[in-house]
Amino acid sequence: MIDPRSPMADGAAVGGVGTELAKDTILRVQDLKKYYPIRGGVFSRVQADVKAVDGVSFDLKKGETLGLVGESGCGKSTLGRTLMRLEEPTEGRVLFEGADLAHANKKQLFVLRREIQMIFQDPYSSLNPRLPVGDIVREPLDVHAIGTREERQRKVEELCLQVGLKTEVINRYPHEFSGGQRQRVGIARALALEPKVIVADEPVSALDVSVQAQVINLMVQLQKKLGLTYIFISHDLSVVEYISDSIAIMYLGRIVEMGAKETIFERPTHPYTRALIASVPNPDPRKRRKQVPIEGETPSPVNPPRGCAFHPRCPFAEEKCKQARPELEPFAGTPDPRHLVACVRKDEV
Amino acid sequence: MPILEVKELRTEFRIEEGVVHAVDGVSFSVENGETLGIVGESGCGKSVTAMSIMRLIPDPPGHIASGQILWKGKDILSLPDEALPDFRGAEIAMIFQDPMTSLNPVFTVERQLGEVLEKRFKLVGEPARKKMVEALEMVGIADPGDRLRSYPHELSGGMKQRIMIAMALMCEPDLLIADEPTTALDVTVQAQILHLMKSLQERVGAAIILITHDMAVVAETCDRVAVMYAGRVVEFCDVYKLFESNRHPYTFGLLRSIPKEGLTKNDQLPTIEGIVPSLIHPPQGCRFAERCFKAQGRCKTDDPKLRDVGEGHLVACHFPIEEEDR
Numbered sequence: 001m002i003d004p005r006s007p008m009a010d011g012a013a014v015g016g017v018g019t020e021l022a023k024d025t026i027l028r029v030q031d032l033k034k035y036y037p038i039r040g041g042v043f044s045r046v047q048a049d050v051k052a053v054d055g056v057s058f059d060l061k062k063g064e065t066l067g068l069v070g071e072s073g074c075g076k077s078t079l080g081r082t083l084m085r086l087e088e089p090t091e092g093r094v095l096f097e098g099a100d101l102a103h104a105n106k107k108q109l110f111v112l113r114r115e116i117q118m119i120f121q122d123p124y125s126s127l128n129p130r131l132p133v134g135d136i137v138r139e140p141l142d143v144h145a146i147g148t149r150e151e152r153q154r155k156v157e158e159l160c161l162q163v164g165l166k167t168e169v170i171n172r173y174p175h176e177f178s179g180g181q182r183q184r185v186g187i188a189r190a191l192a193l194e195p196k197v198i199v200a201d202e203p204v205s206a207l208d209v210s211v212q213a214q215v216i217n218l219m220v221q222l223q224k225k226l227g228l229t230y231i232f233i234s235h236d237l238s239v240v241e242y243i244s245d246s247i248a249i250m251y252l253g254r255i256v257e258m259g260a261k262e263t264i265f266e267r268p269t270h271p272y273t274r275a276l277i278a279s280v281p282n283p284d285p286r287k288r289r290k291q292v293p294i295e296g297e298t299p300s301p302v303n304p305p306r307g308c309a310f311h312p313r314c315p316f317a318e319e320k321c322k323q324a325r326p327e328l329e330p331f332a333g334t335p336d337p338r339h340l341v342a343c344v345r346k347d348e349v
Numbered sequence: 350m351p352i353l354e355v356k357e358l359r360t361e362f363r364i365e366e367g368v369v370h371a372v373d374g375v376s377f378s379v380e381n382g383e384t385l386g387i388v389g390e391s392g393c394g395k396s397v398t399a400m401s402i403m404r405l406i407p408d409p410p411g412h413i414a415s416g417q418i419l420w421k422g423k424d425i426l427s428l429p430d431e432a433l434p435d436f437r438g439a440e441i442a443m444i445f446q447d448p449m450t451s452l453n454p455v456f457t458v459e460r461q462l463g464e465v466l467e468k469r470f471k472l473v474g475e476p477a478r479k480k481m482v483e484a485l486e487m488v489g490i491a492d493p494g495d496r497l498r499s500y501p502h503e504l505s506g507g508m509k510q511r512i513m514i515a516m517a518l519m520c521e522p523d524l525l526i527a528d529e530p531t532t533a534l535d536v537t538v539q540a541q542i543l544h545l546m547k548s549l550q551e552r553v554g555a556a557i558i559l560i561t562h563d564m565a566v567v568a569e570t571c572d573r574v575a576v577m578y579a580g581r582v583v584e585f586c587d588v589y590k591l592f593e594s595n596r597h598p599y600t601f602g603l604l605r606s607i608p609k610e611g612l613t614k615n616d617q618l619p620t621i622e623g624i625v626p627s628l629i630h631p632p633q634g635c636r637f638a639e640r641c642f643k644a645q646g647r648c649k650t651d652d653p654k655l656r657d658v659g660e661g662h663l664v665a666c667h668f669p670i671e672e673e674d675r
Contacts, residue, residue, distance in 0.1 A: 209562070209607060235536065285591075294540075297507050
């Protein structure tokens, strides 16, 4: 999580030293941008950009879970993929232990990838169907040439047990597994290199509720045991509320509000955060909503509204909201010192 | 008298590995004007039940093996195939999870809505157009005239689902079956669509069968609920009983595994261990027994029937949840 009072490490060497982070900060994302060009015309010139991620900054605290929340097209998945360098960033820095992931060369990246791993949404398509599970889990160890063959094999068995799979599964193929078991395989593979940070992109969204709870419990238990730091990307607010320590809400490529989990759920301040939380149906038939919390849909990121991107749907919008884009700034209206809100009317609403 | 009665429905699919008993003796009823929820996890048979009511089971590989589906007293299963096009849409309409694939991408909205009106009411030209504009207005679409000229790819997911609802309601059906109508939509749009369905229901008085995996959506919209597990209805009751005094251990476990407000990761989430049984060789006895914390010897041999445990609350369990289990 970001501390707005901590000085940003400016003038630091790209991918090098001089990127001192606060002691409990494991990862810092600085003004990260990912634009996709739209080409057209006879010479397929770049005509515009889709600003999927448009200037995102935050600090990730060691051992914490940051929940990254937003609706489809808000850029949360692109942000996850860009900070992992699965997508080339357009601009910005991702500082991790004195190095800048965003500008690291191939060799540096190879080393850094051991420290940051990813878990994907769809356990059906993220595992190679032609490989037995043991090979899938062992692959990162092979690629990084870690240990002897026997040591690797032992490590694979250990990993399987750690995620609640029996060692017999090593010779079986992904199609023989249920969705929940496949996600366990994905987690085992992500843990193989003993990473410090895991970016989990909708890791339980494809799973049934009862299985979802099993995988969430596993992730929490592994975090406690191994001291992992998570970025947990999800559209499901009840899951995010459960697993996160702090939360960032995204809308059209930008973070609109960020703070401790309790702050976001008990004192949501940005009008979008409020609408989002109010839209989640309550599993209690006596608490039915009488009216629709918010009208309209997220506009296209190809041509986002001027000023605050949320202003066309915002019940509090006034003239100034259409002019300048609000920056993510500390909000003093709550006791949370890390509470940030991007709304010019945050003190009034 | 209920408007729809499903009795001992069995729908099977023949695949290489054997016969999948997707729906295996399902019974429930829908009253006029009510919203009935059918809830369960993937593979429980909730969508196959809906497809069976619409007579949309692809044959082969599927077929309805036995049972009755009484629509206003008449068995849908004995309708000749020629009668089906008039029955679908006019009497019972259906909307699907994915509005992206339910509209034909090469035709405008006007052409697709027009086709429906022509078939159902022999309505063409200006009167048809007037009815279309009205229908789009009713589902909250701005500039309906412009939207009629749009192609599906020009519309957002929420807009497409509104058009599907408009199309279904234009036919004035007495029952609307909505199969995961908001699962593909964002949560703010989901709230809009659920609200729309409820307010239209009040206006036109149609009954709704809402199929969903989301218990919170059930709480938000349904009057009565059927919980399905492995091809069977395991619990059937009103929505308050479901959330406050459910009796089947599966329902109980399912509701407990939803992260509640105020829980943190220091509280372990209750789970249901294990996985659903094979529907090709379903276990003898209760299908949930292997995962059930209350299971005893007789559950593994003796198949529990759906029975009334009081005030029309139906449960298929030998040892239903008691107060001390909660």
